[in-house]
Amino acid sequence: MLTGATTRTQSFLRAPIANETERTHFQRRLSFTLLLVFVLAFGFWLVTVGVHPFIGSGSIRVHFTRLMSIAQLATTFAALTGWAVVRSRKWGIDFLDATDVIATLAICWGWDFMATCDAPVWRPELTGALAVSYTLVMRAAFVPSTALRTAVIGAAGFLPLVPATHAMYSSVIQPETRPLGPAVYVGIWAILGVTCASTISYVIYGLHLEVRKAMRLGQYLLETKIGEGGMGVVYRASHAMLRRPTAIKLLTGTASHAAERFEREVQLTARLTHPNTIAVFDYGRTPDGVFYYAMEYLEGITLDDLVRDHGPQPPSRVVHLMLQICGALEEAHDAGLVHRDIKPANVMLTERGGQKDVVKVLDFGLVKESEASSSLSTSSINAVMGTPHFMAPEAILDPPSVDGRTDLYALGVTAYFLLTGERVFDGSNLVEICSGHLHQTPIAPSEKRPEIPKELERIVLACLEKKREDRPKTAGELADQLLTCGVAPWSRADARAWWDNAKNTPPVEQEPQRKPRRRSSAHMLGATITVALDDRAAS
Structure with missing residues (x-):
């Protein structure tokens, strides 16, 4: 049974999970994304450490390398921790929903903090904005999400970086430097990054909705093929409102007399109410005339x-x-x-x-x-x-x-x-x-x-x-x-x-x-x- 599967309110701000198949898909994608963030971030950290001896040893740069490196490494392993937690067991919808938000924000805020660990002369806010943008784009590409959900998470991910940039430049006594300029620049970057990530989510989630629509039979949403024979195919499905696991049996590629026999099977089985007989819930025809019926799903x-x-x-x-x-x-x-x-x-x-x-x-x-x-x-x-x-x-x-x-x-x-x-x-x-x-x-x-x-x-x-x-x-x-x-x-x-x-x-x-x-x-x-x-x- 899915956690919160029957009572969870559908919203554009919630993870788009409607059934067990989508829950499994969401968990796998979230796990993969967190692992990908770790691999890329850790690789970038190794490159940073490796090229440091060749980029100078000024006191400011050494100070930056140490603090920034620690912040970067901590954020990198936060992604690894999230990956380990998500893949550790079968989680419910609400947990995955919250983990997606918490893990993404934790990583983005880690990059924001990393940007404050260097002197303004090196323009660290650009590095932070780039890291946050990459994180949001990867999430949008792999984790199922509505555009609005991605936009809200992205805006929250960039939020600390703007005031942090303003405060960082305000602390530097350089008349030629205007503190508001870098903060505005970061704000524009944030708008572009969030827009890009939201657009990706919009396109991918839109395709997902089209597939879901194509896989719908009346009130039933087809999920996974679980059997196929000479006269038909069987899918695991769920009722759109009841969220009840259901087996959908379709008659495909057969003569009209076979279709009549198939329909008779449904009508005869539906008469039976004994608790030891599989229950038939519903039957009908697809828009292109394929006969189907919905029956009790058994494990x-x-x-x-x-x-x-x-x-x-x-x-x-x-x-x-x-x-x-x-x-x-x-x-x-x-x-x-x-x-x-x-x-x-x-x-x-x-x-x-x-x-x-x-x-x-x-x-x-x-x-x-x-x-x-x-x-x-x-x-x-x-x-x-x-x-x-x-x-x-x-x-x-x-x-x-x-x-x-x-x-x-x-x-x-x-x-x-x-x-x-x-x-x-x-x-x-x-x-x-x-x-x-x-x-x-x-x-x-x-x-x-x-x-x-x-x-x-x-x-x-x-x-x-x-x-x-x-x-x-x-x-x-x-x-x-x-x-x-x-x-x-x-x-x-x-x-x-x-x-x-x-x-x-x-x-x-x-x-x-x-x-x-x-x-x-x-x-x-x-x-x-x-x-x-x-x-x-x-x-």
Whole structure:
């Protein structure tokens, strides 16, 4: 959660940060700018020290070199300190906003003070004005900022130099020197320097606004691409007013019948309100006709990655996860909907309301209405759809006949994978995999992990029956069997302990062909959606 992200008042005087992507970008740019100021200033200091022996050794010049050098070096390391602080961790918006102002002013005022450390004969105010100008221009070029914000910071940065210059020349008893002249000259330089920096900010920030406008879909601002498949692309986005993280899914480069199916997916998923089903917030079309919808953005880990990174799961946890999936499927089946692609990659573990191990069933993109109307004939529901490793026999032989028990078969395959770390049936090609679902008897999970309770094993194998009549009749009935299978419950303390330990535990070593690919939580949802999009494209 961003600090102050939901309550922060937007203003031209504040850092232009509207979402997490812009916050990250701002932090990186501010860090880079402070480091650049340090490198250039420290290099200039080294040059100054290096050429001093060749520019004379008068008492005034030696005095200037020592005092000015100390001031310059102190300001230089102030920039380094700012860089170290900014890059040290993930900071909130308000902190970055304040740090940008404080660090810039500290550096500029350091240059102003440096200008007072020499005798007027050397015109030190010009060196100070030049250093302040360079600092402001570099900041304007790299740190996102409105022109007004840059102008205010720049004016404040130059402010001490004008009276300091006046006071410095007033202290020199030289009739031919007019104290007001150098101060006015510095003031003109300050106006030019601030104008230049503000112009740079105006141009760069204007381009930023144009890009932001191009990346807006209705009330949603697209931030980062998190997934892409054969039929579409998924972005992380945020709502313009609510600042709520959202996943935006767009359908691109497909035929009209695919667009109709995509729209139907949204309408069907939007009917579902179970807490273990991903929520759909909104949908619409872009100005050029591309269909999109906004859904709940999730950070967590899919069940597929859970097993590949951490190995087979305890029976108590498997029951805990299956019960939540059953709840989501029960609502869908009661509404006449069949998911048709239940698999570990389409189920995510996340945190909601402070609760760990909350399941979210993803991507109802292959969903089928049990009694589809003729208006849905273009949705290709008669095609073979799903993921081969998790397809029930009837989904292979007679796709139009699938019903809720088809999802229960896939849930049984998922439970088998969670308990054993292996798929029920595998093969080198599609024919071998489908043949296993149609003709082979599954190996009992307890033969691979003897500690699996017999009653839980019986329930899982019942879900894997070839004939759907031999499986549990409904998701509710399956949930009732799981509740009475005698497995100790997976408690909140168990879940909390697992997540805390997982943060500090490296993934388990798997077989070479199953070596896990580490992915950040921000990409989990995108990867899952991409798989489903590719499956649909293939179908």
